[in-house]
Amino acid sequence: MIKIINGEVYDPLNKIAGEIREIWVEGGKIINPPTKPRTPVEVIDAAGMLVMPGGVDIHSHIAGSKVNAGRVMRPEVHGWGEGRSLYTAEETGHLYARMGYTTVMEAAVAPLKARHTHEELNHIPVLDKGCYTLMGNNHLVLDCVRRKDLNTLKNVVAWLLSASRGMALKVVNAGGVENWKRGGNVRSLDDSVVEWGVTPREIITMLVEANEALGLPHSVHLHCHNLGLPGNYRSTLETLQALEGRRVHLTHLQFYSYGGKGQADFCSRAQEVAEEVNAQPLVTVDVGQVIFGDVTTMTADAPAQYGLYRITGNRWISTDVNMESGAGIVPLAFRPRSPVNSIQWAVGLELFLLIEDPWRVFLTTDHPNAGPFTMYPQVIKLLMDRDYREEMMGSLHPKTFKRTTLAEIRREYTLSEIAVITRAGPARALGLKDKGHLGVGADADIAIYRKGNDWEEVFSRAAYVLKAGELVIKDGEMVRGTWGKTFRVDTPRDPRVEKVVKDKYQRWGTVSFDNYGVEDAYLPREEVIRCR
Amino acid sequence: MRVNNVVCMFCGALCDDLELVVEGDRITEVRKGCAIGKKKFLHYQEPVLSPMVDGKVVDLEEAIQVAVDILSSSRYPLIYGLSSTTCEGQVAAVRLAKAIGANIDSTSSVCHGPSTIAKQIVGVSTATLGEVKNRADLVIFWGCNPAASHPRHFNRYSVLPKGQFIPGGREGRRVVVVDVRPTPTARIADTFLQVTPGGDYEALSTLRALLKKIPPDREEVAGIPLARWEELAEACKAARYGILFFGMGLTMSRGRYMNVVAALSLVRDLNAFTRFGAIAMRGHGNVTGSEQALAWTTGYPFAVNFSRGTPRYSPGEFTAVDLLARGEVDAVLVIASDPAAHFPAAAVRHLEQVPVIALDPHPTVTTSVAKVVIPCAVSGISAAGTAYRMDGVPLRAKKVISVAYPSDAEILASISEGVKQ
Numbered sequence: 001m002i003k004i005i006n007g008e009v010y011d012p013l014n015k016i017a018g019e020i021r022e023i024w025v026e027g028g029k030i031i032n033p034p035t036k037p038r039t040p041v042e043v044i045d046a047a048g049m050l051v052m053p054g055g056v057d058i059h060s061h062i063a064g065s066k067v068n069a070g071r072v073m074r075p076e077v078h079g080w081g082e083g084r085s086l087y088t089a090e091e092t093g094h095l096y097a098r099m100g101y102t103t104v105m106e107a108a109v110a111p112l113k114a115r116h117t118h119e120e121l122n123h124i125p126v127l128d129k130g131c132y133t134l135m136g137n138n139h140l141v142l143d144c145v146r147r148k149d150l151n152t153l154k155n156v157v158a159w160l161l162s163a164s165r166g167m168a169l170k171v172v173n174a175g176g177v178e179n180w181k182r183g184g185n186v187r188s189l190d191d192s193v194v195e196w197g198v199t200p201r202e203i204i205t206m207l208v209e210a211n212e213a214l215g216l217p218h219s220v221h222l223h224c225h226n227l228g229l230p231g232n233y234r235s236t237l238e239t240l241q242a243l244e245g246r247r248v249h250l251t252h253l254q255f256y257s258y259g260g261k262g263q264a265d266f267c268s269r270a271q272e273v274a275e276e277v278n279a280q281p282l283v284t285v286d287v288g289q290v291i292f293g294d295v296t297t298m299t300a301d302a303p304a305q306y307g308l309y310r311i312t313g314n315r316w317i318s319t320d321v322n323m324e325s326g327a328g329i330v331p332l333a334f335r336p337r338s339p340v341n342s343i344q345w346a347v348g349l350e351l352f353l354l355i356e357d358p359w360r361v362f363l364t365t366d367h368p369n370a371g372p373f374t375m376y377p378q379v380i381k382l383l384m385d386r387d388y389r390e391e392m393m394g395s396l397h398p399k400t401f402k403r404t405t406l407a408e409i410r411r412e413y414t415l416s417e418i419a420v421i422t423r424a425g426p427a428r429a430l431g432l433k434d435k436g437h438l439g440v441g442a443d444a445d446i447a448i449y450r451k452g453n454d455w456e457e458v459f460s461r462a463a464y465v466l467k468a469g470e471l472v473i474k475d476g477e478m479v480r481g482t483w484g485k486t487f488r489v490d491t492p493r494d495p496r497v498e499k500v501v502k503d504k505y506q507r508w509g510t511v512s513f514d515n516y517g518v519e520d521a522y523l524p525r526e527e528v529i530r531c532r
Numbered sequence: 533m534r535v536n537n538v539v540c541m542f543c544g545a546l547c548d549d550l551e552l553v554v555e556g557d558r559i560t561e562v563r564k565g566c567a568i569g570k571k572k573f574l575h576y577q578e579p580v581l582s583p584m585v586d587g588k589v590v591d592l593e594e595a596i597q598v599a600v601d602i603l604s605s606s607r608y609p610l611i612y613g614l615s616s617t618t619c620e621g622q623v624a625a626v627r628l629a630k631a632i633g634a635n636i637d638s639t640s641s642v643c644h645g646p647s648t649i650a651k652q653i654v655g656v657s658t659a660t661l662g663e664v665k666n667r668a669d670l671v672i673f674w675g676c677n678p679a680a681s682h683p684r685h686f687n688r689y690s691v692l693p694k695g696q697f698i699p700g701g702r703e704g705r706r707v708v709v710v711d712v713r714p715t716p717t718a719r720i721a722d723t724f725l726q727v728t729p730g731g732d733y734e735a736l737s738t739l740r741a742l743l744k745k746i747p748p749d750r751e752e753v754a755g756i757p758l759a760r761w762e763e764l765a766e767a768c769k770a771a772r773y774g775i776l777f778f779g780m781g782l783t784m785s786r787g788r789y790m791n792v793v794a795a796l797s798l799v800r801d802l803n804a805f806t807r808f809g810a811i812a813m814r815g816h817g818n819v820t821g822s823e824q825a826l827a828w829t830t831g832y833p834f835a836v837n838f839s840r841g842t843p844r845y846s847p848g849e850f851t852a853v854d855l856l857a858r859g860e861v862d863a864v865l866v867i868a869s870d871p872a873a874h875f876p877a878a879a880v881r882h883l884e885q886v887p888v889i890a891l892d893p894h895p896t897v898t899t900s901v902a903k904v905v906i907p908c909a910v911s912g913i914s915a916a917g918t919a920y921r922m923d924g925v926p927l928r929a930k931k932v933i934s935v936a937y938p939s940d941a942e943i944l945a946s947i948s949e950g951v952k953q
């Protein structure tokens with residue numbers, strides 16, 4: 001039994017904002033203060049410290065084939081420290097944990113390679129994890145969309161989630177990746193997907209419908225088309241309008257809030273995008289904040305990555321995954337002296353600051369795309385400390401301030417708001433009821449930070465981190481290695497769907513159908529979220 | 533008892549449709565596998581070695597204890613092999629390497645290590661074998677001979693199957709073979725280009741130059757008239773989806789990784805005209821997995837050194853052949869491979885001078901020179917676990933029968949326990 005005393009508690013879900021509270025922990029859960037403690041009580045004195053639920057990352061790339069391909073291609077950026085952005089499974093767990101993060105979602109898994117993702121997830125210490133199953137270019141899905149067969153689509157989604165042991169439904173550049181296999185892409189919601197006669201609009205809206213009909217805990221996790229292109233704010237707004245207020249999560253929105261036609265007039269449209277998000281109460285977003293320095297871009301949006309390769313001439317990995325997906329990896333550097341990069345940096349901050357409801361905007365860097373997750377504390381400081389923000393803006397390309405509104409924004413985040421965008425909000429959006437708060441019955445994932453003047457320092461190294469009630473971090477260092485669990489969803493489905501799926505895999509796949517789905521052996525510590 | 537959809541771990545094609553008949557603890561029949569696979573399942577299904585130290589049979593615990601003693605007192609050990617074991621075994625080997633500050637390297641360093649180095653220089657445009665089956669209308673085999681090394685490759689993936697967008701199967705594809713000799717693979721080719729030995733880099737670079745409309749001013753390249761290279765370059769551009777399979781003809785001939793740099797650059801450049809990918813024709817059943825498992829545990833694909841605690845990567849420095857040939861290592865743990873049979877003489881000489889611990893189900897040249905022999909279950913037959921196909925698709929290899937000896941993952945875990953005490 002553990003008792004945390006004297007700490008300033010920030011638990012926004014339970015509307016606690018900086019009050020001194022005692023927190024009791026037993027059996028991995030937060031409990032009511034016992035009238036008579038049965039077992040010896042370990043006391044953590046959190047005087048002068050902030051107590052928060054463990055951090056929850058809703059979108060990161062930490063395991064699986066493309067993360068690993070990135071590691072293989074880039075031995076030069078592997079490891080801890082300045083300028084390093086690719087970590088081993090073990091380092092990933094440690095580095096997240098020392099910042100007080102205890103739950104992280106791997107954001108893109110092709111079902112055919114899901115076994116790989118789970119194998120790696122199992123080697124990440126401390127964290128609870130989950131992964132999102134890619135469906136926006138899956139042939140089974142395209143076939144249902146073509147036939148406008150929502151019922152089969154629902155069953156196919158349920159089956160794919162089960163086969164890949166996924167946590168949520170992910171869409172990446174719907175239809176664009178399929179077209180890329182013929183050298184193309186999609187540029188608008190109404191472009192046609194070759195051979196299928198469907199459009200991104202149809203794929204996205206039907207998948208959202210299926211997701212909601214199945215009652216999945218997380219909404220569709222949507223990576224739109226036109227990633228990173230000037231003028232793409234229009235397709236972002238169109239996508240939101242097409243969904244007519246339905247629940248959806250737009251990921252790394254920063255990459256989708258640009259105006260202009262090219263490099264010369266590249267500018268921010270974060271204001272328009274934020275306004276649309278503000279107007280649609282069921283929409284959540286994560287930002288994908290740019291961090292200056294070296295990054296490794298990696299995404300299932302393979303055509304976008306080919307574009308990035310053509311622009312930069314950097315090394316390029318592309319992998320087409322039959323019937324399902326693709327992937328691309330390109331190293332990149334964000335430079336403060338580049339007008340485009342400076343504007344991208346500002347766009348992310350604008351979104352954080354202009355989206356009014358912190359419960360709907362979450363802190364991510366789309367690790368390792370826009371920056372390594374280890375830089376979250378710097379983003380927190382940028383949001384909380386306007387002087388620091390302005391100082392940093394001073395080092396950027398002067399064009400930035402003519403083409404963004406960042407200089408005019410005076411808002412500073414409060415500690416409670418930080419607790420929302422880094423834990424309470426993402427946990428709620430994921431439907432993880434025992435995460436992101438410190439109420440009785442919650443998982444005892446607790447981050448305790450020593451207060452200080454520099455918010456980056458405060459959030460970089462937690463004084464204590466408890467994971468499932470066990471002390472894992474003390475003064476920023478690992479004191480105990482534990483193994484977290486993997487979340488996955490399970491939703492009832494019509495068993496007849498198996499036949500539909502099996503037929504297609506046997507004809508066009510290359511592995512035996514019985515060997516396709518991820519076996520139980522790969523989820524030795526799982527928590528199944530059952531829907532309906 | 534029938535066991536269906538068994539994964540065959542004997543080559544990188546990782547066929548997973550084998551049907552076995554099992555009676556008690558013996559496999560009595562194998563259906564669907566190729567001749568090599570069938571032979572392995574029928575005749576190599578159980579470990580036939582006994583635990584031995586200095587040629588004398590001992591019990592398993594004693595063999596493990598002697599291994600622990602050797603590794604604990606070693607100042608600069610090497611762990612080598614990995615390509616025929618499961619990822620579980622590979623991860624256990626990395627844990628041990630970390631615990632004793634060892635070098636760890638896989639057979640990649642003597643097969644497709646240069647391909648990995650080339651990936652670090654160029655990247656790679658690639659695809660799963662299912663894309664080859666469903667889309668590839670141009671298939672090039674360069675310096676590889678799957679007819680002998682991956683007998684069911686043509687059938688299952690690359691040449692014969694009817695694909696989603698290749699309804700005609702074989703007729704829908706053009707097959708080109710480039711090699712220094714007329715291999716059995718060349719026999720199935722629509723076009724065979726026999727290049728002069730050592731001519732691969734020049735030939736690949738010529739193709740790149742032709743794409744860029746800078747034809748070399750000579751009539752013949754690598755022993756082939758320029759016009760035929762021009763024809764191939766045009767065919768590549770005109771293909772809807774092209775695939776280049778490449779093998780040790782590129783990676784182990786003069787030029788090594790630079791040959792692969794040329795091949796991967798060509799494939800990358802072709803994407804300006806059409807879609808094109810490259811796939812390394814990986815040999816051993818789970819050599820691809822060794823690159824994967826090392827990458828997520830150490831950050832690096834092979835040639836890793838733990839002597840400073842944190843992993844370091846340096847091919848040429850921490851690769852097994854080099855460590856041995858320079859006489860640097862003072863103990864070697866070999867997992868499911870046979871360096872004594874395949875390494876260059878200088879490396880083998882040193883191997884014979886230091887204590888070698890060999891984990892293997894079957895006798896090899898290496899087990900015959902080893903001080904300690906530890907038999908283990910056969911991955912994919914009597915030990916389950918993950919293996920990665922040459923295209924990175926992971927599959928779960930089954931445990932079909934039980935045997936008296938533990939898996940290499942379990943043995944390595946025991947050794948790790950021992951050295952920690």
Ligand SMILES: [Zn+2]
Nearest residue numbers: 059061107366
């Ligand atoms: Zn992402």
